[in-house]
Every structure is written in structure tokens, then in C-alpha cells.
Amino acid sequence: MIPQNLDLFGHDPVWLVIIKVVIWFVFILLATIFNVWLERRTLGRMQQRIGPNFAGPFGLIQALGDGLKLLFKEDVTPKLADRFVFKLAPFIMTVVAFGTFSLIPFGGTVKMFGVTTQLQLVDTPAAVLLYLALTSVAVYGVVLAGWSSSSTYALLGGLRSTASMISYEIAMGLSLVSVFLYAGTLSTSEIVLAQAKPLQFGSVVWAGSMGWYFLLLIPSFIIYVISMFAETNRQPFDLPEAEGELGSGYMTEYSGMTYALFFLSEYINMFMVSCVATTLFMGGYLPIWPFNNIGVLNNPWLGPVWFLLKAYFFMFLFIWTRATVPRIRYDQLMRLGWKWLIPVSLGWTMLVAVFRVGVADGWIGSRGFWIAAIVVAAALIALLLFGGPQEAPQTEEEPAEFDPYAGGYPVPPMGTSRSPAWWTWSARRRTNRPARPCPKRPTPSEGLIPDGESCCRVRGDVLHPVPEDPGEGRPGPDVPRAAGDDHAALPRAAPAQPVAGRAGEVRGLRAVRMGLPGRRDLRRRRGQHRGGAVLPG
Numbered sequence: 001m002i003p004q005n006l007d008l009f010g011h012d013p014v015w016l017v018i019i020k021v022v023i024w025f026v027f028i029l030l031a032t033i034f035n036v037w038l039e040r041r042t043l044g045r046m047q048q049r050i051g052p053n054f055a056g057p058f059g060l061i062q063a064l065g066d067g068l069k070l071l072f073k074e075d076v077t078p079k080l081a082d083r084f085v086f087k088l089a090p091f092i093m094t095v096v097a098f099g100t101f102s103l104i105p106f107g108g109t110v111k112m113f114g115v116t117t118q119l120q121l122v123d124t125p126a127a128v129l130l131y132l133a134l135t136s137v138a139v140y141g142v143v144l145a146g147w148s149s150s151s152t153y154a155l156l157g158g159l160r161s162t163a164s165m166i167s168y169e170i171a172m173g174l175s176l177v178s179v180f181l182y183a184g185t186l187s188t189s190e191i192v193l194a195q196a197k198p199l200q201f202g203s204v205v206w207a208g209s210m211g212w213y214f215l216l217l218i219p220s221f222i223i224y225v226i227s228m229f230a231e232t233n234r235q236p237f238d239l240p241e242a243e244g245e246l247g248s249g250y251m252t253e254y255s256g257m258t259y260a261l262f263f264l265s266e267y268i269n270m271f272m273v274s275c276v277a278t279t280l281f282m283g284g285y286l287p288i289w290p291f292n293n294i295g296v297l298n299n300p301w302l303g304p305v306w307f308l309l310k311a312y313f314f315m316f317l318f319i320w321t322r323a324t325v326p327r328i329r330y331d332q333l334m335r336l337g338w339k340w341l342i343p344v345s346l347g348w349t350m351l352v353a354v355f356r357v358g359v360a361d362g363w364i365g366s367r368g369f370w371i372a373a374i375v376v377a378a379a380l381i382a383l384l385l386f387g388g389p390q391e392a393p394q395t396e397e398e399p400a401e402f403d404p405y406a407g408g409y410p411v412p413p414m415g416t417s418r419s420p421a422w423w424t425w426s427a428r429r430r431t432n433r434p435a436r437p438c439p440k441r442p443t444p445s446e447g448l449i450p451d452g453e454s455c456c457r458v459r460g461d462v463l464h465p466v467p468e469d470p471g472e473g474r475p476g477p478d479v480p481r482a483a484g485d486d487h488a489a490l491p492r493a494a495p496a497q498p499v500a501g502r503a504g505e506v507r508g509l510r511a512v513r514m515g516l517p518g519r520r521d522l523r524r525r526r527g528q529h530r531g532g533a534v535l536p537g
Helices: 014-046 062-071 083-103 127-148 152-183 188-194 218-231 256-281 300-324 330-361 367-386 421-428 503-513
Strands: 109-112 115-118 454-459 462-467
Touching (some): 014 062, 014 083, 014 115, 062 256, 127 152, 152 218, 152 256, 152 330, 218 300, 218 330, 256 300
Antiparallel strands (some): 454 462
16 A cells, blocks of 8 residues: 655645536435435334335435425425524535545545545545534534524524534544554544554554554444434534434425535535545545555555445444434533533543553553552542542321322322322222212211211202212211312213214214204215215214
């Protein structure tokens, strides 16, 4: 494989640059269509259904049909929206999504039409910093879309994106600092070549292996993968566009082609962060071990094949997570970012910096280093086990007895309230017996009045008998009531009789409600009116 050379960038002929741009643009569009199909088919398999299989072979052009449908739909703009910003927001996200792909190396150095070039559009000594800057600008598209829509749901989605961006963007940037320290460069192509070196543990070198950074920098890799989901607003971090809470979030007021641009940018961002993870942690276009030891497979023209195999591993991770992990709450995302991701990223970056300096100066394996390392590890373990404030034991209080007639009307128990046994008995034994006369009308201060065999309870202006045999736990007729306790309640209506055999009456009633003639004007055919109207039922 030809060594990487940054001097090759910026010296390609114009015709070669145009060819590379066209191939790059068409590839991104085709990859997006395939990614939509892949997600739908994979989710269908996981949910025991078929998925798209009608439009084209295996349903491959279903996403193309969706795009054409949105292209010809009416583009509606809210009356109170800021029209310029409202139209600008989706273009910001789309341009940033396409522009970030220019920094991704899909292959090494090759000869194309007799010209030595890179399978990459552009690379700079600070390419990764440029990537972070572009992804930060993409958040403006979400914020401006929510603000300019003049909609509550859209504004809440934009505010959520702003607050969550601060929590995960810092952790994402810190997770990449350890990659810079290990590779010694910020160029994406040189970071890939730095991972071609064999694994080395002290003085032991594993010949034929590859030092991919997802093995050497496991904490950084895990933090970046978690931040990927928040960066792309995908489940479980799809809070700016939570369907169950905000409709479509910041995209609620968009329709037609502007909505299609948001949809396109979301899937491009998914593929883009997968390619970045492949470049920085999975060796980029380098072959997978042990195929790197086979000369035929270690070919720069096969670099895009190896690259796509690794990138689609992360795409499958996106789909798998969407099918299995529920959406978390907004406060849980903020807590995860500020209390876990950022502190762990800071601590891990400091450890990597100390390790790299120790290796360069030669004191990493000295006796003093190991003594200090053991002391620090013991202090951290003691802090984790015995540190922190001691929480007082919490005792659960017995819930007070629930009185359903406390407010004058019978109310069912809610929450942890405990209903008395007589209320449960009354619910089980409630019948529609005819009321028997009571010896006298009870006053509000009187509850149950004994009359030999039965007693009465006041329900509005109607006296209802209550059986004398109360059952276990229910107060009998001789149990006095508390003073001032009012058991007045609304009368309970008698249950309706069954409607079986009365289809004509029911249909006639529905006809009256619809403003149509009654039963006599109905034809023999079920549900058909002489005027042509179809009646329900």
C-alpha cells in the first residue's frame, strides 16, 4: 500500500475533482435510500413482519417513492412563521450533512486515469476539528427550525436540542482527544494509518495485528458511541422530535420538500457518524485482521469494501437500539451527560496524557510509577466503596384509611390509599332492589337508620335501602356515625335493559340523531337509507 501523503490533496486536476464530487454525491444519495430500506426491513424482521417488499426488487425503491411523494406535496408555511429562517433551517442541516462526508477517507492512495490521488475529497492537518465544527453548526438547523415555526411543540424541540447539545457535545469532543494523543495528528487519513501499527504491550509486540483504537481506548470508544445517538437524535435520545410528547418536535410545522430535507439529513447524519467512528476507532479502510496479512486483500481499491463493512456495523447498531431500547426522559439525558460522560471523559483523557508522556520519557515502567499507580487505585476503590454521604434509612408509613364519602360523593381509592372493607363489600354486593320505606327521613348528621330489617342511606333526594347483614368489616345499622359526616351522593341510575331484539328501535334512534327520517323510511337492506345515506351499525 502506498504511504499516505497530504501533499497530494489540492493538486488534482479539475476534471478529476469533478468526477470525485459526482461519485461522492451519488454514493451518499444511494446509501441513504439503502439505509432507509435496511432499517425498515431489519425492524420488520425484529418485529416479526415483512417490511417493504412491493416497490422494486425486495422493496428497494420504497424510499425513492417516498421522496417523490414529498417532492410533489404542498409546502405549507405557518402564517406567523419567520419565512426566511423557516426555509433556511432544513438547508443548513442538509449542507452540513453533505459537507462532513468530504473529510472521510474511503480508501488509500490509488492511481486513477494515470493520476495518483486519494480516495478522499479533502483532508487537512486539523480535519477532525473541522468535523466537530460542522456538527456543531448542524444544531443551528434544529434550533432555528423550532424558533421560526411559531409553534409550541417545535420550540420545545429546539430548546431540548440546545440543552442536550451542551451535555453530549463536550463528552464527544473529550472522547476524541485521547485519539489525538495516541495518533499524534488531527488528520483523518493519518489517524487511519496510525492504526495499522501492530499491538504493543510494553516491550511485547504482537506481529501481524492491528492497533485499532477501539481496543486501546475502550472508554473513549464507548463514550463516542453513546454520543452518536444523541448527535443524530436517534432513540433512546430522540428527545427533540419525540412523537409521543411533541408531535414531530422541531419538524412539526414542516411539510413537502422541506420535511424531506430534514428526513434526508437525519439518515445522512446516521451514516456520517458511523463513518467517523469507523475512521477514528475501527481502522477505517484497513482490512480486518487476519485478512491484513493477505497481500491480495490488502489492496487500496478494496479499501471502500472494508470501510463499508465496518460502517454498516454501526448502522445496524442504530437500528437494533431503536427496536429494543425505549426513549429516556429529558432529565435523564442531562444527568447522563453532566454526571457521567463528561467526568469520565476528563478522567480518561488525563490518564491517556500521563501514559503517553510516561512512555515518551521512559518512566512508565519504573518502580516509583507502579507504587504510585497502586496507591491511586487503592484510594479510588476506597472512595467508591466508602465515600459519599450516608443516606438515612427510609421507613414506609402505613397509608391512612381512605374515606370515599369524605367530600360528599363516593370516590374510588387512588394511589396508595387503602379502602375500608365495607366499601369493597358494598361494591361487590351492590344491587338494584326496590326501595323500601324508612320510618323517618334521616338528617345529614345521621347515617344508617335501623328499622328492624333494613336501613336507609341518603342519596340526593332518594332513600335507598341497605341490607342489614353487613358482612365482615362493614359497619352495621347500629354503628353510630361521626358528627357532621355527610353521606349524601348522587342517585345511581338503573342499568339499561339489553338491546337484543330491538335493532329497529336502535337504528331508528341513530337515524334521528343523524337528522334523517326514522325506521319507516329505511329499506330492507341493512344500513341503507332511501336517499342513499349509509347509517352506522
